[in-house]
Amino acid sequence: MERILEAAPGTRVLLLGNEAIARAALEAGVAVATTYPGTPASEIGDALARVAKDAGIYFEYSTNEMVATEVAIGAATSGVRALVSMKHVGLNVAADALMTFAYTGTRGGFVLVTADDPSCHSSQNEQDNRYFALLGGIPLLEPSSPQECYDMTKEAFELSEKLELPVIVRTTTRVSHVRGAVTVGEVKPGPKKNEFVKDPKRFVTVPAVAKERHLVLLQRLVEADKLASRSALNKVFRLGRSRRKGIITSSAAFNYVMDAAKALELSVDVLKLGFSHPLPSTLVSDFLKGHDMVVVVEELEPILETSVRALAQHDGIPSRILGKADGLFPRAHELNQRLVSSGLTRAFKASGGSLRKAAEEHDELPLRPPVLCAGCPHSATYFAVNKATNRKAIFASDIGCYTLGLEPPYSAADLLVCMGSSVGTAGGLAKVNDQPVIAFIGDSTFFHAGIPGLINAVHHRHKFLLMILDNRTTAMTGHQPHPGSDRGVPGTEVTAVEIEDVVRGCGVKWLRVVDPYDIKLTTDTVKEALKQEGVSVIVARRECALIAGRDDTGAIIRKHYIDQELCKKCRTCVDKFQCPAISSIDKVQAIDDALCAGCGVCAQVCPHDAIKEAK
Amino acid sequence: MVDIYLVGVGGQGIITASRIIGEAALFAGKNVLLSETHGMAQRGGSVVCTARIGDVYSPLIPDGRADIILSFELLEALRALCMASKSTRVVTSSERIVPLAISTKKLNYPSLDEIRSQAARSAKDFIAVDAPRLAASAGVPMSSNVVMIGALAGVGVAGLERAHFEKAVEATIPRKVSENLHAFSLGFDAAKNAPANV
Numbered sequence: 001m002e003r004i005l006e007a008a009p010g011t012r013v014l015l016l017g018n019e020a021i022a023r024a025a026l027e028a029g030v031a032v033a034t035t036y037p038g039t040p041a042s043e044i045g046d047a048l049a050r051v052a053k054d055a056g057i058y059f060e061y062s063t064n065e066m067v068a069t070e071v072a073i074g075a076a077t078s079g080v081r082a083l084v085s086m087k088h089v090g091l092n093v094a095a096d097a098l099m100t101f102a103y104t105g106t107r108g109g110f111v112l113v114t115a116d117d118p119s120c121h122s123s124q125n126e127q128d129n130r131y132f133a134l135l136g137g138i139p140l141l142e143p144s145s146p147q148e149c150y151d152m153t154k155e156a157f158e159l160s161e162k163l164e165l166p167v168i169v170r171t172t173t174r175v176s177h178v179r180g181a182v183t184v185g186e187v188k189p190g191p192k193k194n195e196f197v198k199d200p201k202r203f204v205t206v207p208a209v210a211k212e213r214h215l216v217l218l219q220r221l222v223e224a225d226k227l228a229s230r231s232a233l234n235k236v237f238r239l240g241r242s243r244r245k246g247i248i249t250s251s252a253a254f255n256y257v258m259d260a261a262k263a264l265e266l267s268v269d270v271l272k273l274g275f276s277h278p279l280p281s282t283l284v285s286d287f288l289k290g291h292d293m294v295v296v297v298e299e300l301e302p303i304l305e306t307s308v309r310a311l312a313q314h315d316g317i318p319s320r321i322l323g324k325a326d327g328l329f330p331r332a333h334e335l336n337q338r339l340v341s342s343g344l345t346r347a348f349k350a351s352g353g354s355l356r357k358a359a360e361e362h363d364e365l366p367l368r369p370p371v372l373c374a375g376c377p378h379s380a381t382y383f384a385v386n387k388a389t390n391r392k393a394i395f396a397s398d399i400g401c402y403t404l405g406l407e408p409p410y411s412a413a414d415l416l417v418c419m420g421s422s423v424g425t426a427g428g429l430a431k432v433n434d435q436p437v438i439a440f441i442g443d444s445t446f447f448h449a450g451i452p453g454l455i456n457a458v459h460h461r462h463k464f465l466l467m468i469l470d471n472r473t474t475a476m477t478g479h480q481p482h483p484g485s486d487r488g489v490p491g492t493e494v495t496a497v498e499i500e501d502v503v504r505g506c507g508v509k510w511l512r513v514v515d516p517y518d519i520k521l522t523t524d525t526v527k528e529a530l531k532q533e534g535v536s537v538i539v540a541r542r543e544c545a546l547i548a549g550r551d552d553t554g555a556i557i558r559k560h561y562i563d564q565e566l567c568k569k570c571r572t573c574v575d576k577f578q579c580p581a582i583s584s585i586d587k588v589q590a591i592d593d594a595l596c597a598g599c600g601v602c603a604q605v606c607p608h609d610a611i612k613e614a615k
Numbered sequence: 616m617v618d619i620y621l622v623g624v625g626g627q628g629i630i631t632a633s634r635i636i637g638e639a640a641l642f643a644g645k646n647v648l649l650s651e652t653h654g655m656a657q658r659g660g661s662v663v664c665t666a667r668i669g670d671v672y673s674p675l676i677p678d679g680r681a682d683i684i685l686s687f688e689l690l691e692a693l694r695a696l697c698m699a700s701k702s703t704r705v706v707t708s709s710e711r712i713v714p715l716a717i718s719t720k721k722l723n724y725p726s727l728d729e730i731r732s733q734a735a736r737s738a739k740d741f742i743a744v745d746a747p748r749l750a751a752s753a754g755v756p757m758s759s760n761v762v763m764i765g766a767l768a769g770v771g772v773a774g775l776e777r778a779h780f781e782k783a784v785e786a787t788i789p790r791k792v793s794e795n796l797h798a799f800s801l802g803f804d805a806a807k808n809a810p811a812n813v
Contacts, residue, residue, distance in 0.1 A: 014637045014647075014649075039653055042653070121652075145648075145672075177650060177652075179648070179650075180647060180649065252673075255672035336673075336677070337675065365690065365693060366714050367661075368690070368716070370625065370660035371660070401658065476658075478653075574719060575719065580659050580715060582718070583713045583717070584717075585717065585718070
């Protein structure tokens with residue numbers, strides 16, 4: 001049973017924040033939902049992908065976040081409801097579409113979910129996407145819990161249609177990836193088809209139109225401010241008896257505030273902003289007037305704090321406002337109860353209940369960072385590349401599992417900024433360095449943002465080797481399909497776009513396809529590629545070992561073992577290759593039968609032919 | 616309030632285990648919040664999930680405040696002791712998954728006795744269960760996580776009864792129900808009858 005679709009109205013179900021968003025969209029009658037997968041947003045799309053057919057909605061994993069947003073805009077401007085979800089950095093890609101869409105506005109409800117990642121749990125930065133709401137003039141809702149993910153997503157569709165504006169729902173890792181009880185309502189299918197009514201004076205943003213539409217947007221924001229000031233999503237929690245001290249907070253920070261305030265036995269009023277942009281000016285102004293001292297608690301940037309201070313100054317309110325500017329809370333990394341408790345203790349001169357930081361006595365334990373899996377084709381590729389280049393090359397890397405190759409023994413990443421950056425940065429590296437330059441990009445990332453870089457490199461005759469690490473899936477985020485896949489989500493038919501066709505279409509003349517499990521072929525091909533002028537491309541194609549190893553594929557796994565009589569203890573299999581199935585304990589190297597994926601790469605790596613296939 | 620800190624290695628089914636706890640709490644009529652590790656961290660790395668049963672807002676457990684540490688791997692149990700106080704119960708699988716750093720940096724994997732004595736200093740007690748063996752004997756070798764949920768129920772979670780957990784196992788893992796319930800009961804008995812260490 002897919003509880004996202006089938007949970008009965010009125011029941012309490014255990015849902016992930018992301019699943020609660022998906023359920024709410026179904027109840028709100030969403031017609032079109034799109035995404036590009038990215039942690040911590042991925043489960044929104046994955047949940048909808050599983051039920052799209054039965055729910056009768058259209059869902060797609062789009063090529064990138066900008067395309068996802070544009071597809072949703074096409075649907076919403078036609079008058080049906082649309083949802084687009086992405087991780088925070090995805091909104092950088094989608095921003096071009098979103099900033100101007102705020103000018104045209106929407107007809108059907110349009111909700112964009114951005115899942116931020118304070119502390120960079122699985123991201124290259126921890127940017128605070130609330131700034132996009134400020135930048136674009138877009139109403140912003142910030143849930144704190146799975147139940148609020150559900151409530152606010154439903155409300156976001158209503159607000160969007162009321163204001164005729166896109167609405168951003170912003171979560172963080174500690175909201176998206178929290179599971180809790182959610183009381184659900186009824187799934188009410190909405191209209192799936194409509195007719196686009198032409199209105200070029202609104203929807204075609206040539207300069208003359210855009211100038212006028214900006215004024216409309218500003219007017220809508222005034223209305224949004226009024227709606228926010230009386231929105232049920234903004235509420236005051238009264239703790240204890242004294243009514244002179246206040247806290248203004250939002251999102252995950254609210255949770256830490258409530259737990260800390262209880263532990264510290266604070267007498268304080270907590271204004272929780274769920275609808276936080278535009279700042280509900282009347283509500284906040286009244287709250288400030290009613291409290292002598294107000295502490296603003298928020299994760300990452302001091303956005304609420306700055307606007308609350310500006311409002312107080314404008315309205316001539318003398319209350320003391322404290323926050324990050326006073327050093328009470330850090331501006332980097334996620335908050336927790338200890339940090340919030342410590343800031344509130346200092347602000348309110350409370351005593352007791354302070355929490356200790358974990359003892360660091362166990363820091364010397366062997367670390368266990370994420371690693372490339374047993375049988376991972378990327379490991380084989382990196383081993384071959386190091387062999388071919390003798391490690392004398394600069395590696396431009398990209399976003400995906402293969403970034404994990406940055407650690408020794410591969411050291412296969414020297415520069416990484418964003419999706420698709422391997423290709424563009426390789427061009428610049430090659431222009432000013434004498435060493436060979438090799439760019440690594442995954443299949444999904446290549447489709448997402450690698451293609452314009454490749455066209456640029458061909459056109460400007462940049463000289464580097466681009467290796468497209470094609471494991472036939474979007475592995476890191478949970479094996480979602482991409483444009484190269486021949487199967488889409490259930491209920492849809494897709495056309496696989498061949499990577500070779502795209503590469504040749506970009507004007508690349510030297511292209512080879514290798515199986516990375518074949519170390520000699522891959523090594524020789526890399527050597528040959530590096531002799532070429534201009535851009536050379538190698539597609540290293542081998543299915544992700546996690547998919548190939550699934551029980552249901554029926555694949556025979558050829559387990560390997562180390563023949564201890566032949567083993568010379570040279571440690572090549574441990575020091576130059578790296579496989580979680582191979583261990584070296586008490587100077588004995590061995591393969592864990594349970595973990596071995598049967599790729600056979602280690603047998604090629606061993607210089608003494610001591611690794612054999614089990615009979 | 617009961618705070619359970621779940622640790623192990625990506626791929627051991629820890630998220631599923633935390634969901635079983637969550638469902639059991641709902642069956643018992645309690646509130647519950649779980650936090651999960653997804654994405655990059657899952658590729659064979661250390662994984663942490665939390666389960667907080669009771670009325671609380673934050674899904675994260677403050678340092679040193681775990682009531683129970685439920686570990687799926689020995690070294691991770693040791694690493695998790697920073698969350699322990701003298702009232703914390705540590706329940707761990709005796710499974711060892713050797714991290715690459717041990718091989719590449721020529722380090723030692725701590726012995727069970729070392730881990731036991733560390734736990735004696737930091738926690739109330741320490742119960743080790745041979746989860747992979749019990750799962751295999753129940754006919755579901757992939758269900759070490761279910762064995763450990765049984766062990767959790769065996770040491771007891773205030774307000775949650777054995778039947779709540781069993782119903783939650785069934786609701787969360789619809790395949791091989793009788794085998795998984797058997798795995799659960801083996802874990803339950805192993806923890807319940809474990810000698811009181813420390």
